[in-house]
Amino acid sequence: MLRDGQNGFADALRIGPDALPAELFSGPPQRNLLAMAAHANTISHGRLVAMEDIFPTYRGIVGDAQFNARSRRYVEQGFGLYGGLDAIGDVFPDWLADDGEATDLIAIARFDLAYLTAYHCADTPVLTMALLPSDSAELLKTMLSRHPAASIHPANSALLTAIGHPDWAGAAAVLMARTDMSVTYSPAPPLVALAWDRLAHPLTFAALCAMFSQDHDDSTIVPAIIALIASGALQKG
Amino acid sequence: MTDLPSPTGTLPWRAGVGLKPQHYAPLLEQPSDSVRPFWVEIHPQNYFRDGGASRQWLSRVADVFPVSFHSTGLSLGSADGPDLDQLERLARLMADIPAASVSDHLSWSRTSGEYFPDLLPIPYTRESLERMCASVDLVQQRLGRRMLVENPSRMLAFRGDSMDEVDFLTRLCAATGCGILLDINNVIVSAINVGIDAQAYLDAVDPALVGEIHLAGHNREEHDSGPLAIDDHGSAISKDCWDHYERFIARAGPIPTLIERDNNIPDLDELLAEAMRADNILTACQKDVGIAA
Numbered sequence: 107m108l109r110d111g112q113n114g115f116a117d118a119l120r121i122g123p124d125a126l127p128a129e130l131f132s133g134p135p136q137r138n139l140l141a142m143a144a145h146a147n148t149i150s151h152g153r154l155v156a157m158e159d160i161f162p163t164y165r166g167i168v169g170d171a172q173f174n175a176r177s178r179r180y181v182e183q184g185f186g187l188y189g190g191l192d193a194i195g196d197v198f199p200d201w202l203a204d205d206g207e208a209t210d211l212i213a214i215a216r217f218d219l220a221y222l223t224a225y226h227c228a229d230t231p232v233l234t235m236a237l238l239p240s241d242s243a244e245l246l247k248t249m250l251s252r253h254p255a256a257s258i259h260p261a262n263s264a265l266l267t268a269i270g271h272p273d274w275a276g277a278a279a280v281l282m283a284r285t286d287m288s289v290t291y292s293p294a295p296p297l298v299a300l301a302w303d304r305l306a307h308p309l310t311f312a313a314l315c316a317m318f319s320q321d322h323d324d325s326t327i328v329p330a331i332i333a334l335i336a337s338g339a340l341q342k343g
Numbered sequence: 344m345t346d347l348p349s350p351t352g353t354l355p356w357r358a359g360v361g362l363k364p365q366h367y368a369p370l371l372e373q374p375s376d377s378v379r380p381f382w383v384e385i386h387p388q389n390y391f392r393d394g395g396a397s398r399q400w401l402s403r404v405a406d407v408f409p410v411s412f413h414s415t416g417l418s419l420g421s422a423d424g425p426d427l428d429q430l431e432r433l434a435r436l437m438a439d440i441p442a443a444s445v446s447d448h449l450s451w452s453r454t455s456g457e458y459f460p461d462l463l464p465i466p467y468t469r470e471s472l473e474r475m476c477a478s479v480d481l482v483q484q485r486l487g488r489r490m491l492v493e494n495p496s497r498m499l500a501f502r503g504d505s506m507d508e509v510d511f512l513t514r515l516c517a518a519t520g521c522g523i524l525l526d527i528n529n530v531i532v533s534a535i536n537v538g539i540d541a542q543a544y545l546d547a548v549d550p551a552l553v554g555e556i557h558l559a560g561h562n563r564e565e566h567d568s569g570p571l572a573i574d575d576h577g578s579a580i581s582k583d584c585w586d587h588y589e590r591f592i593a594r595a596g597p598i599p600t601l602i603e604r605d606n607n608i609p610d611l612d613e614l615l616a617e618a619m620r621a622d623n624i625l626t627a628c629q630k631d632v633g634i635a636a
Contacts, residue, residue: 107503108470109422112454115463132502133537136568141498141536144573145461152460188456190388190416190429226392229399287396 119146153181153194160195160222163268164215176205195219210262217265217282220257224284227255231342232285233335246315249343250331251308255284256339258294258302283338292337297322297330302339353443354409354555356597356629357381358622360614361604362410367400369611371407378615381622382443384411384601390440391432401440409443411555411601412436413524419478419492420451420465426458430485437486444555444599446491446524447482449475449512466501467511472518475511479519491554492516493524496532496561496574508539509547522554527587528574528603532561535572545587550595558584558621559603577606580617589624597625 114127123139131138157177158165165173180186180201186194199215207215232253239245259265261277269280269291277293281302284290294302297318304317311331318327334340359382362370373379383404390401404410416429437445450462465471475492483490492515494508506514512523525548534541560578564571580602592598602617 107468108466108474109454111466111501112422112451112463116454116457116459119459129502132500132504134568138499140566140568140571144498144571145463148461149459156460187458190391190458191460192388192391226395226397228393229395284395287399 118142119149150181152191153187154178156191156194157181157198161198161215161218163218163221163265164211167214167264167268168211176202176207179205210260210264213260213262214265214268217259217280220259220282221289224255224257224282224289227284230254232283232338233340233342234338235332235336237342238335246310246312248311249308250305250311250314250335250340252302252305253283253339253341255282255289256337257282258299258339261293281334281337281339285338290338292333292339294337295330295333297326298333298337301327301330301334305334305340354411354599355381356599357625358600358602358618359383359408359411360602360611360618361385362401362404363604363608364397364400365608366611366614367404371403378619380408380615380618382409382411382599384413384603387412387414387433387436388416388429390436398439405440410440411444411446411599412442413493413601414445414447415462416452417447417478417482418451418453419447419482420449420463420471420475421453421478422451422474423454424474425478425482426453430482434485444491445486445488446493446555448493448495449508449515450495462495464495464497464499464501467504467506467508468501469505472506472511472514475515476518479515479521483519483521489520489522491522491524493526493557494529494533496526496529496536496572498536498571500537507547508533509544513549513552516552523548523552524555524557525553525591525598526557526559526603527591528557528559528561528580528584531581531583531587532572532574535563535570541583541587542590545591546594548591550591550598553595553598556588556591556598556600557603558588558600558617560584575606576603585620588621592624592628597629600625 111130114130117125123142126142154177180198185197185201199212202212202215230253239248258279258281261274261280266272266274274293278296279294279299281292281294282289301314304314314331315327360380362383362385390397414433416426418426448462451465452459452461452463494512516522530541530544533539558580559576560580562573562575562577600621602614604614
């Protein structure tokens with residue numbers, strides 16, 4: 107009985123008052139419909155506000171009207187409803203792709219999700235320049251790996267404008283990192299972006315340099331790796 | 344019922360406020376001789392992530408104030424049982440941040456895996472009671488402590504109810520050893536919406552079961568079918584709520600009391616003014632019964 111009642115209640119929230127089991131509630135039907143509408147409004151409002159909170163950059167670019175229409179359709183099609191509100195937007199970028207959204211804008215929705223991941227990530231120490239050994243032999247043995255808060259995003263004009271750096275037009279990508287409590291952004295030229303790509307698995311400084319040695323010399327490789335470290339995108343240890 | 348610590352935990356018998364991000368810094372920067380809450384309450388779901396600024400702020404606040412964990416996501420009344428993912432995340436947070444009290448609601452928010460961000464009502468039947476008892480037992484076992492269960496604000500009453508809400512909560516406490524988080528505003532909201540007698544409800548509550556009180560405001564809509572009260576936690580505490588609170592405390596003695604505001608968050612000073620009003624009622628009562636404040 108309890109399960110049937112809750113399933114009927116849920117159907118009425120999803121479908122509307124026609125799905126409300128007639129015998130479930132006492133009191134005048136008009137009052138019960140009013141109450142169900144209030145519950146449905148609370149639920150819808152909670153979901154849509156969560157979507158707004160998760161995707162501020164994407165929303166800022168496409169505008170409130172388009173964002174609200176899209177996020178409402180996403181929720182009404184049943185996406186993102188099976189975790190808590192903090193997970194409601196997890197598949198929104200994929201849904202946007204299926205919905206025909208422009209590639210640049212899908213990347214910005216992914217950027218918004220990455221921001222939250224970075225902001226709430228476990229407090230893992232960052233590899234800073236000060237932690238690098240001064241001895242070159244020791245430096246080459248230093249293990250490099252991605253910090254769990256860090257991510258990389260294709261640089262397009264909409265994203266660069268949204269994060270306040272239209273002047274980074276020459277960057278191939280934007281590196282996102284978190285140092286202490288703040289999420290930070292750095293421009294990533296092509297070689298820095300490639301170094302990030304190669305660090306899908308941890309490597310020593312020397313091994314990373316060796317991966318580029320056929321096409322680049324040390325005078326370009328080492329500064330690229332140093333720039334990657336300086337961005338806060340790698341972890342200590 | 345298992346042998347677990349007291350439902351009142353370590354919350355002081357004084358007034359607290361809900362912790363909001365805009366108040367992190369003002370709370371921690373206040374001089375120790377200024378007006379301060381005696382404890383704070385959080386929605387733990389806001390701190391379930393692994394790290395970052397919000398967790399760091401909470402850690403700093405918890406070094407200074409006792410923290411009550413008022414969960415909104417366990418879905419204790421769900422026919423499917425409580426949300427085990429939420430329970431594990433709550434347990435993990437409590438391993439990092441000491442909780443002076445733990446509570447959730449007499450409601451459900453999940454069925455067949457779908458999550459509804461609202462506190463939905465349950466019928467007051469023997470079947471619901473058994474389900475709630477099993478859920479509260481499971482949560483208390485996992486957390487290793489007693490919890491409080493909050494009376495809901497109701498807009499709907501079920502045709503099949505076989506007991507009233509106070510009877511339901513009292514039986515739940517007797518069967519599981521949990522306590523009641525008595526939200527006086529919710530009683531008033533239910534009185535407006537489903538016609539219960541608020542004073543009779545409060546008179547029927549056994550004060551020994553109450554580990555915490557919530558005071559809040561609500562929104563009121565006028566409809567052809569009569570007023571509809573919405574428990575939006577977005578306004579100042581009503582005179583009606585204060586009056587009921589004073590009468591209940593006069594009968595019950597001091598009980599940790601929260602000023603609850605989740606929308607239209609005012610300045611900290613405004614919240615603290617309401618907290619001090621509640622605290623004056625609590626400390627006056629403590630003097631009456633010979634307890635040092």
